[in-house]
Amino acid sequence: MKCPYCSCDDSKVINSRPSDDGSAIRRRRECLSCARRFTTYERAQLEPLMVVKRAGVRQAFNPDKLLRGLMLASEKRPIPPETLRAFAYSFEDEVGAPEITSNEVGLRAMSFLRPLDDVAYIRFASVYREFDSVEHFLEEIKGLQNDG
Numbered sequence: 282m283k284c285p286y287c288s289c290d291d292s293k294v295i296n297s298r299p300s301d302d303g304s305a306i307r308r309r310r311e312c313l314s315c316a317r318r319f320t321t322y323e324r325a326q327l328e329p330l331m332v333v334k335r336a337g338v339r340q341a342f343n344p345d346k347l348l349r350g351l352m353l354a355s356e357k358r359p360i361p362p363e364t365l366r367a368f369a370y371s372f373e374d375e376v377g378a379p380e381i382t383s384n385e386v387g388l389r390a391m392s393f394l395r396p397l398d399d400v401a402y403i404r405f406a407s408v409y410r411e412f413d414s415v416e417h418f419l420e421e422i423k424g425l426q427n428d429g
């Protein structure tokens with residue numbers, strides 16, 4: 282950390298404590314060259330995963346929203362809520378890219394649900410895929426039955 286007075290690179294930390302609102306660590310430093318004191322703040326930098334919607338609109342990924350969708354689809358189905366929660370909250374890390382299309386979010390969620398529960402999968406798919414016809418929807422169900 283460069284000293285703001287003399288630009289020396291070396292300083293020692295005199296004390297460090299959380300800022301009043303807890304969102305940062307405040308460090309009091311002393312320059313090893315000019316001995317002047319200054320304060321630095323260390324903050325977590327949030328760079329949220331961006332979801333690109335069909336119209337090209339970008340929106341920060343919201344794990345709660347994904348979890349809500351998964352929970353609705355899994356209502357009264359034998360999927361432990363922790364399993365859904367773990368998926369939703371590790372999603373951002375799993376993607377490991379700065380952005381993802383909303384379609385891809387849906388597809389990933391579907392391939393996560395599919396081996397867990399057919400009903401939850403179909404419910405989720407029907408929302409995300411926006412089946413254009415009843416026939417299309419029925420084909421999907423038939424596909425599941427053939428698999429199983």
Ligand SMILES: [Zn+2]
Binds near residue numbers: 286316
């Ligand atoms: Zn200095």
